[in-house]
Amino acid sequence: MGQKRKKAGTGTQLTGRIVFPDNPTYNAARMEFNRRFSKFPRVIVFCKRTQDVINAVKWARERGVRLRARSGRHSYEGFSSVNGGIIIDVSEMNKVKVDRKNRVAHVQTGNPLERVYRKLWNKRVALPAGTAPDVGVGGLTLGGGIGLLSRKYGLTCDNLKQVKMVVASGRCGAKTIIVNKNKHADLLWASRGGGGGNFGIATDYTFRVRPISxxxxxxxxxxxxxxxxxxxxxxxxxxxxxxxxxxxxxxxxxxxxxxxxxxxxxxxxxxxxxxxxxxxxxxxxxxxxxxxxxxxxxxxxxxxxxxxxxxxxxxxxxxxxxxxxxxxxxxxxxxxxxxxxxxxxxxxxxxxxxxxxxxxxxxxxxxxxxxxxxxxxxxxxxxxxxxxxxxxxxxxxxxxxxxxxxxxxxxxxxxxxxxxxxxKAYYGGNFARLKRVKRKYDPHNVFRFAQSIPVD
Incomplete structure (x- = not known):
């Protein structure tokens, strides 16, 4: 197995690097950073591009299969894994492009922090983020992002200007939307601290970066x-x-x-x-x-x-x-x-x-x-x-x-x-507004896990 494409009867086909339980790499592919959890998904898709993410979400919806988004595998309570469902893993989407003149960086969601720091350092800029080198930039950003530049430059999410996100659409579909202060501003607000995996699967971030030596x-x-x-x-x-x-x-x-x-x-x-x-x-x-x-x-x-x-x-x-x-x-x-x-x-x-x-x-x-x-x-x-x-x-x-x-x-x-x-513990007075955003962008509660933001 592990082929590029998997036929699964009618409907959408999975694309990307596909790992089923009979694949020799399955055990390594299903492991979480926190080994307290050991879950057995039906399939793991390592996405190479946004279309692979769209196909995986559609595939899951057409079949009524539970899904989880995963980047750095660092969810402390194992929220990015699932028994019997599909893990949509974005860790192989790891491009970083730096525009030093305009002080912005385009970072794909699968990048671990160590790689982000290194790529930005090549252009002598930095993003305020955490310290653990293998944490995925995606989950870190969407939950807030604290680190050793925070008091001067804010949280990672405070430096987030735009995000590209795959969201559920219609009865069984999925599509990409661009989220910034002009388009879907309510979802940008929610993506700055609302937690990963709640509204869709983010594939690309645009950050403001700072010169550093x-x-x-x-x-x-x-x-x-x-x-x-x-x-x-x-x-x-x-x-x-x-x-x-x-x-x-x-x-x-x-x-x-x-x-x-x-x-x-x-x-x-x-x-x-x-x-x-x-x-x-x-x-x-x-x-x-x-x-x-x-x-x-x-x-x-x-x-x-x-x-x-x-x-x-x-x-x-x-x-x-x-x-x-x-x-x-x-x-x-x-x-x-x-x-x-x-x-x-x-x-x-x-x-x-x-x-x-x-x-x-x-x-x-x-x-x-x-x-x-x-x-x-x-x-x-x-x-x-x-x-x-x-x-x-x-x-x-x-x-x-x-x-x-x-x-x-x-x-x-x-x-x-x-x-x-x-x-209340995570979101304080912002929870009611987060639920409204959830209802708007994920009315069918496709993106759900033990502590995901509910629709009702």
Missing amino acids: TVSIFSITWKWRDLEKVFPTWQRWSPSVTNRLTSTIEVAAKQVGTIVSTGQLLGGAEELRRLIKPLLQAGTPVKVKVQTVPFIEATKFFAEADLNLEPKFKITGAYGFKPLPREGVRIIRDFLSKAPNKHASVWSQSLGGAGSAVSRVAPTATAYPHRKAETIYELSARWRNDGEQQRNIQWVERFRKALRPFVTGDYVNFPDLQIKNWP
């Missing part, structure tokens, strides 16, 4: 005993510094025993040393690194933290609108001192504060509502053996509940199936 990066490591000094200091400091500096902090499980803060400044190393002084004076740093590097080297430095992770995980997220009180920091200490294994952690990134481009946008101006949050949290547990799964998932959920008095909502790109009122 060198940046300065820092990394500070402390021992675990400094938690009560370091974490509150970082939380007060990170939103108060210049918006040219975006930073993170990660507290590892007590078995590992480290706290690490990293960050990136659009500026020189000397200025960065001066700016991080409050952090250096908190507790007793055991390792400090500050240097100026080409921007592409900085992306590799931050990507390293995402390598060599355990294959199965449970992650949940939340937003902080003000620093955690002492009680909140104590909850972090208590949970990480009783972590299910050494691969658990709490990670946080600065988003808002002094002149931040994220918080300058109104909560209703895009579908992403968490504009006034100062920080975002990611609580995670990772494991290898299925016997550990229940313990790890329960630990994450108890941790989330314990922190609930001090944090709000969740990021749609950190989805969590345990969250009962997920529409």
Whole structure:
């Protein structure tokens, strides 16, 4: 199998690289990044061009087969896979074209971030996006897109000017539409933070990009005993510094025993040393690194933290609108001192504060509502053996509940199936408008999954 075209009786035929269960590549083709999920689709289509996507959507609709869109396979709750249905995989649609003069880039939806950064760097421009090198630009953008240029240049979705999307049409059809501020402006609004796979399958993005050359990066490591000094200091400091500096902090499980803060400044190393002084004076740093590097080297430095992770995980997220009180920091200490294994952690990134481009946008101006949050949290547990799964998932959920008095909502790109009122958590006051957009562009609810935006 795996041929270009598959006859399936009458009606639309699948095109692209087609993988059925009897194909030797099927097992690799069905795997998700999060190995906690192991689903068995009826067929996987690797699309090479937009017409392959249209044909796959039509094929699925004609046969009443459930479909899922997939790009980087990074959906934390396995939303981009399906048992017995069709996976429409766009990862082989990975062209990038840069128009430096007009400061725009045309990026196909299958590109992982590492490739986007590299192609843009060749023209000395950048797009504010995330740190994990193999995350697909598609899902990241549609859910918001946070990273180390966020405070200066906004979220990835804030830099989205146009999107090409395959949507369902009529009773069994599919078509491509161009979405920008002049055409289908309501769908552009929804595509800026409304989450991937809700309205159609995006195949192409046009982004505004920024000139970039060198940046300065820092990394500070402390021992675990400094938690009560370091974490509150970082939380007060990170939103108060210049918006040219975006930073993170990660507290590892007590078995590992480290706290690490990293960050990136659009500026020189000397200025960065001066700016991080409050952090250096908190507790007793055991390792400090500050240097100026080409921007592409900085992306590799931050990507390293995402390598060599355990294959199965449970992650949940939340937003902080003000620093955690002492009680909140104590909850972090208590949970990480009783972590299910050494691969658990709490990670946080600065988003808002002094002149931040994220918080300058109104909560209703895009579908992403968490504009006034100062920080975002990611609580995670990772494991290898299925016997550990229940313990790890329960630990994450108890941790989330314990922190609930001090944090709000969740990021749609950190989805969590345990969250009962997920529409409010992900979308806040924008949910009703998202439902209206859904009804208009996908009235038959073709694009649906466990936490997709409903039609009614």
